[in-house]
Amino acid sequence: MHHQTLKSDKERQGNCHFTDVELFLKYGFSRGLAFHSLHPPYTTCIDPGCAKESLSDTGALLERNLVEGIRLPCTVLTHKIGALPGYHTSKYCCKCNSRYYVNYYVRDENADGQYTRAYYKKEPTMLQTSQHFFVERELCELFATMMVSSWTSATNCARIYNDGISTKHLHAALPATSTHRLQMTIDDVWNGFFLHSLILDHSERDMTLRLDHDAPSQMMRLQPALHVRNMRIRGPGQEEWSHACDVCSWHFTDEDGVNNVIDGVNMGCPCCGVHDCDDPLKSVRDHFCAKHSNLRNQCAVVACVEPVEAGFKTCKLQEHRTFEVRYYEHGQGMFQLKKRLERIKVNQPNDSMSLGSKSHPLLVPADSINNPATLLPDDAPQRPTDVDSADSAGSEGVGDEDDEVTIDAMGEICDDKPEAGNRTLRAKFGRTRSHNEELCVASCGIIRGRARFFGSEAPNGVRWFIIQLYPTKGSLPSVIWHDNNCRLTAMLRNDTDERLRTYFDDVALPVDVFHFKSKHKESDLDCGRYCNPYIWPELRTDDGKWRFNSSAAEQTNAWYGGFLAIVRDMQADRYEFFLDEMIKRRNRFIVTELRRKGKNPYNIPREDLLPEDAEYLI
Numbered sequence: 001m002h003h004q005t006l007k008s009d010k011e012r013q014g015n016c017h018f019t020d021v022e023l024f025l026k027y028g029f030s031r032g033l034a035f036h037s038l039h040p041p042y043t044t045c046i047d048p049g050c051a052k053e054s055l056s057d058t059g060a061l062l063e064r065n066l067v068e069g070i071r072l073p074c075t076v077l078t079h080k081i082g083a084l085p086g087y088h089t090s091k092y093c094c095k096c097n098s099r100y101y102v103n104y105y106v107r108d109e110n111a112d113g114q115y116t117r118a119y120y121k122k123e124p125t126m127l128q129t130s131q132h133f134f135v136e137r138e139l140c141e142l143f144a145t146m147m148v149s150s151w152t153s154a155t156n157c158a159r160i161y162n163d164g165i166s167t168k169h170l171h172a173a174l175p176a177t178s179t180h181r182l183q184m185t186i187d188d189v190w191n192g193f194f195l196h197s198l199i200l201d202h203s204e205r206d207m208t209l210r211l212d213h214d215a216p217s218q219m220m221r222l223q224p225a226l227h228v229r230n231m232r233i234r235g236p237g238q239e240e241w242s243h244a245c246d247v248c249s250w251h252f253t254d255e256d257g258v259n260n261v262i263d264g265v266n267m268g269c270p271c272c273g274v275h276d277c278d279d280p281l282k283s284v285r286d287h288f289c290a291k292h293s294n295l296r297n298q299c300a301v302v303a304c305v306e307p308v309e310a311g312f313k314t315c316k317l318q319e320h321r322t323f324e325v326r327y328y329e330h331g332q333g334m335f336q337l338k339k340r341l342e343r344i345k346v347n348q349p350n351d352s353m354s355l356g357s358k359s360h361p362l363l364v365p366a367d368s369i370n371n372p373a374t375l376l377p378d379d380a381p382q383r384p385t386d387v388d389s390a391d392s393a394g395s396e397g398v399g400d401e402d403d404e405v406t407i408d409a410m411g412e413i414c415d416d417k418p419e420a421g422n423r424t425l426r427a428k429f430g431r432t433r434s435h436n437e438e439l440c441v442a443s444c445g446i447i448r449g450r451a452r453f454f455g456s457e458a459p460n461g462v463r464w465f466i467i468q469l470y471p472t473k474g475s476l477p478s479v480i481w482h483d484n485n486c487r488l489t490a491m492l493r494n495d496t497d498e499r500l501r502t503y504f505d506d507v508a509l510p511v512d513v514f515h516f517k518s519k520h521k522e523s524d525l526d527c528g529r530y531c532n533p534y535i536w537p538e539l540r541t542d543d544g545k546w547r548f549n550s551s552a553a554e555q556t557n558a559w560y561g562g563f564l565a566i567v568r569d570m571q572a573d574r575y576e577f578f579l580d581e582m583i584k585r586r587n588r589f590i591v592t593e594l595r596r597k598g599k600n601p602y603n604i605p606r607e608d609l610l611p612e613d614a615e616y617l618i
Contacts, residue, residue, distance in 0.1 A: 021081060022170055029085055036076040036086030038134060040100035041122050042066065045093040052095075066091035066100055072132060075180050077192075079138040082166035083182040088134065103128050106213045115213040117221075119199060121206075127199070129191035130218050133181075140196035143189055148585045151562035154189035191218050194574070197581050198225050223573050230576040235468045236475070238580070240446050240587040242609055245594050245601040247444035250538065250547055258477040258604075259443045261512065261553040262462065268434030268452065269567055269575040276455035280572045287431050300324065301427045302406075313429060323427035433568070437579070438465050441556045443548040444599070445590050447583045452576070459488045467503065471616045475609040476507050479539065481550045485509040486527035499617060508536050512550035559586070 024035040044063035052062050069091045076086040090101045098107040103124050104117040126134040139161075146152035152160075161184045195218075202209040215221035236242075249258045272279055272289040279289035288295050299306045299315040301323060306315035314320040406428045436457050440449045449469040453461050462482065470476045482488060489509055495501040510533035533539055533550065541547050549555075563582065567575050594601040 021084065025085070025170060032087075034086040035084055036078075036126075036134075038074070038076070038086060038088040038102045038126055040066065040089070040091055040102060040105075041120060041124075042100060043091075045096060045098065045100075046105075047093070047096050047098070050093055050095040064093060064095050066093055068092040068094075073180070074132040074134055075182060076126065077133070077135045077139060077161070077184055077188060079136045079142065079165075082161075082168075082170065083184065084170070085180040085182070086134070088128070088132070101128065102126060102134070104211075117211045117213045119202070119209040119211075121203065121208065123203065124199075127192060127195050129188055129195060133188060135188060135192040137196060140192040144193060144196065144581070144585065147193075147566075148582050148589075151566065153566045154186045154193070157189045158184045158186055187218075190574075191222075194222050194226065194577065197577070198222065198229070201229060219571075223571070226573045226577040230573060230580065233576075233580045234451075235471065236449065236606075236610065238447070238449055238587070239584060240591065240603070241448050241469075242604040242606055243442060243444075243446045243448065243587075243591070243601065244604055245442075245444055245446075246599045247594065248442035248446065248548065259479045259481070259548045259550075260448060260477045261441045261443060261481040261550060262438065262466065268436065269570050269572060270431045271434045271454055271572070273428070273432040278452075278454050284569050284571055285431075300429055301425060314427065319425070320427070323425075324429075327427070327429050437560065438462065439553055439556060439560060440466070440469055441553040443550070443552050444594060444601075445552055445556060446587050447556060447560075450579065450583060457484075459484060459491045462488060463491070463500075467617055472610060472614040473503060473506065474611070474614060476504070478506075479508045479510065479536070479548070480504075481510055481512045481533075481553075483512055485511050485531045489530045503617060508539075510536065510539070510550070512554075 021035055024033065028034060044065055050064040052064055069089050071087050071089045074086050074088045075083055077083050088102050090099050092099050096107060098105045101117075103126075104119045106115050106117055108114065109116050109118075123137075125137055127137060127140060129135050143152070143154075143157045146157060146160075166182070166184070198209055209225065211221050211225060213221075244258055270281055270284045270286070271277070272281065272292055273287050273295065274289075274292045277289060277292065279291055281289055286293075286296075297307050298304070299308055299317075299320055300313045301315070301320045304315060304317075304320060306317070306320075308314060309316050312321070312324060314324045406426055435453045435455055438451045438453055438457065438461075439447055441447050449465075451465045451468070453465075455461075462484070466476075466480065492501055492504060509531060511527065511531040512533070533546070539547055560579075563579065567578060570578065591601045
């Protein structure tokens with residue numbers, strides 16, 4: 001019988017013949033034998049307090065054996081031979097009342113009735129992603145690599161596995177009475193990805209991952225740990241935050257002239273509909289956070305505070321009802337398609353084999369203005385029924401029909417401030433999404449940090465993003481390129497707070513070369529006076545060429561924007577964690593390439609940039 005150890009598991013799969021597996025399935029499973037029989041990696045309790053005295057030698061302590069094994073059927077999603085039925089066993093320590101499972105042990109650590117899963121520090125080969133499902137770590141790593149390299153969604157990961165890796169002819173050897181699910185789902189992919197990433201993160205920091213054992217779902221179980229990691233990564237938390245190399249820095253007068261390029265990419269996840277509110281939504285289907293939940297019953301016309309009528313999204317005023325008629329008359333899908341085309345730079349489809357939405361643009365007759373049955377009540381289905389729930393682990397790209405759209409009385413999209421001023425009536429339908437992602441990119445392509453902007457990419461938001469990323473003046477790079485630095489420097493010059501006004505005094509703030517030449521008017525004297533990159537001779541080589549790639553952020557956005565279809569309906573903690581993980585993996589790849597090309601990548605010691613006695617602005 002196969003016990004899960006790192007060596008035996010890999011040897012068994014590497015040397016197995018499909019005939020062997022078929023024999024196990026055909027003759028073994030009905031007899032309680034399986035190709036994969038997974039056990040805890042320990043036979044004795046690892047708590048030193050559970051040792052007992054030896055009867056023959058009172059000075060010796062014996063480890064306490066684990067007993068009371070419980071064996072249950074499971075499905076094992078393997079890397080090389082597809083999905084197979086198996087068994088997993090748990091055992092019990094009579095002294096500390098801990099039960100040991102394949103990946104973790106469970107105990108009431110604080111004697112308060114709250115049971116915790118403590119994951120072993122030993123590297124597992126199989127991860128328990130749900131109650132009776134295990135995914136091989138190599139498969140989780142493969143999917144993560146596919147995601148970072150080619151924007152492969154969980155939908156397509158599952159399809160590739162089911163159609164390209166899983167061996168369906170083996171499944172035919174199972175007894176007809178078998179009830180095992182041998183198909184990988186989107187939830188399997190996401191649960192494996194997040195758990196695998198968390199275990200890697202804790203292993204790299206020599207820490208034990210602890211999760212709530214009694215959580216109602218794996219998604220809820222993982223969420224607190226994802227949130228903690230997100231808070232740690234925020235600001236200067238990325239491992240390559242202090243990166244430098246021959247491509248992004250130039251040494252002169254014994255100082256590092258480190259370059260950063262900052263730019264935004266239009267992607268986001270559902271957020272509260274109140275401008276600049278960053279409180280999380282209870283569900284990705286909500287339009288408002290808990291604090292502003294009362295607004296969901298308010299008329300969709302901007303500035304109208306009247307309650308909606310039952311079955312409508314506007315109040316009883318006929319003028320306001322017209323907005324809703326126009327919205328549905330033109331077809332919601334057309335609005336969202338037009339808006340998305342205008343906003344995104346790069347977009348990969350979430351489902352490469354999608355058959356398209358089952359919904360169609362809704363045509364509304366003129367006499368339906370007071371008929372809620374033809375205007376889709378709030379509880380009407382908003383998406384195809386064959387797409388996974390947006391609150392499940394596999395929520396990716398499922399909310400197209402509920403994207404935010406602001407229209408005027410004629411039914412035209414009006415994202416910007418109307419020329420006639422704020423007196424022009426407008427109505428807003430659908431969920432609000434965070435405005436954009438802001439990236440800080442070194443000239444070599446390393447991403448030093450990111451932030452989610454909720455309301456707009458205004459200069460003040462960019463300033464605070466930089467301050468949070470570099471919380472001491474000593475940690476600031478020598479040069480920060482940004483296509484809107486002219487407005488940023490104007491804001492800094494006029495700031496009445498001396499600390500904010502002078503925070504960037506030792507930093508060059510040029511507009512990147514491309515935008516300065518093609519996007520900024522020659523008549524803008526302040527831009528030419530303060531942000532012309534030609535002002536700083538250090539930015540040019542002796543032969544007159546630009547020393548650094550000032551368009552690095554724009555180029556990185558092309559990669560980053562490819563995740564739009566994957567993340568646009570993710571719960572906020574998963575959204576943040578996923579993007580941070582993709583950045584970490586990409587950064588590691590770039591560092592490897594820089595080292596291979598002899599560009600001498602290294603990290604400036606954090607204690608030099610963030611000393612304990614430094615003055616922090618925030």
